[in-house]
Amino acid sequence: MTAPVVESVQAPLRVGDKLSPQNFGPFDLLRLARYAEVSGDKNPIHLDADLARQAGLAAPPVQGMLLMSAFAPALAAWRPDLTLQRLSAKFLRPVLAGESIAVSGRVANVAMDDGLRVTLRLMAHNAQREIVVLAEAVLGEAG
Amino acid sequence: MPAERLLGTFTVRAAAAEAAAFAREVGSPGQSVPFTFPVRWLARPDFQAAAVEMIGDANWVPIHESQSFDYRAPLTLDADYAMTVTMKRETEPSRIILSAYVGVADEAPSLSMEMTLRIVPLPAGQAA
Numbered sequence: 001m002t003a004p005v006v007e008s009v010q011a012p013l014r015v016g017d018k019l020s021p022q023n024f025g026p027f028d029l030l031r032l033a034r035y036a037e038v039s040g041d042k043n044p045i046h047l048d049a050d051l052a053r054q055a056g057l058a059a060p061p062v063q064g065m066l067l068m069s070a071f072a073p074a075l076a077a078w079r080p081d082l083t084l085q086r087l088s089a090k091f092l093r094p095v096l097a098g099e100s101i102a103v104s105g106r107v108a109n110v111a112m113d114d115g116l117r118v119t120l121r122l123m124a125h126n127a128q129r130e131i132v133v134l135a136e137a138v139l140g141e142a143g
Numbered sequence: 144m145p146a147e148r149l150l151g152t153f154t155v156r157a158a159a160a161e162a163a164a165f166a167r168e169v170g171s172p173g174q175s176v177p178f179t180f181p182v183r184w185l186a187r188p189d190f191q192a193a194a195v196e197m198i199g200d201a202n203w204v205p206i207h208e209s210q211s212f213d214y215r216a217p218l219t220l221d222a223d224y225a226m227t228v229t230m231k232r233e234t235e236p237s238r239i240i241l242s243a244y245v246g247v248a249d250e251a252p253s254l255s256m257e258m259t260l261r262i263v264p265l266p267a268g269q270a271a
Contacts, residue, residue: 024170031168034168035168035169038161038164038165038167038168038183039165039168039182039183039186040183040186040187041182041186042186043204043205044204045204045206051204051265054265054266055204055206055263055265056263061206063207064207064210065179065182065207065210066168066169068179068210069169069170069171069177069178069179070169070170072169072171072172072177072178072179073169073170073171073172076172076173077172080172083217084178084214085213085214086211086212086213086214087178087179087211087212088209088210088211088212089209089210089211090208090209091206091207091208091209091210094206
């Protein structure tokens with residue numbers, strides 16, 4: 001079976017095309033505090049090392065939404081001609097204050113469905129190469 | 144046993160200054176509403192209070208388990224939207240799930256989002 005190929009403003013997209021790893025972080029405590037302020041996420045576990053320890057963590061965990069927010073600029077840098085329409089993520093492992101992530105992905109589907117729609121499977125790894133976030137994104141042509 | 148509650152419909156707005164501050168922190172491209180900015184609208188103290196009431200205990204911390212955003216149309220800076228939110232409680236394992244629909248009255252929602260929080264109990268007397 002031949003994989004679908006769809007012409008876009010940039011290069012043609014194919015199933016299997018890769019989103020090369022892009023690094024984000026390190027997410028230090030100051031960054032976590034700033035994100036708490038702009039996001040309104042006042043969950044103290046992200047800022048209080050004692051509370052994090054009580055929850056079984058060695059250090060405060062980075063807000064999941066701060067990690068998830070890395071996908072949008074990564075995708076925009078990859079294909080600025082496309083617009084992110086859907087994004088879902090599962091947070092599999094905590095990323096602790098001071099750590100970094102690498103975001104990468106692969107095209108899972110390319111369709112012409114009332115306009116170009118590109119589905120990507122995404123992931124974020126920690127420094128130990130463990131998957132910490134699994135995500136899926138759908139991009140379409142900019143309206 | 145699962146339980147679900149309509150928390151209500153709330154007016155929300157992505158104020159330009161707040162969106163710009165958010166965009167700086169997450170490295171969001173462009174001058175529009177950052178993709179994940181609407182999560183800010185779920186961080187309301189009354190939603191936290193509703194979760195405490197549904198769980199029947201305050202000795203826990205929420206751990207973000209999953210999140211989704213599904214846009215049918217982009218949001219506009221400095222525009223008012225109606226956000227309707229339901230909260231669902233699951234017990235095996237312990238979770239709170241927030242579902243929200245954001246849009247303009249009498250039109251299909253521009254955005255739907257879902258947040259799943261795992262509820263992690265703390266030792267007695269250590270409420271977050």
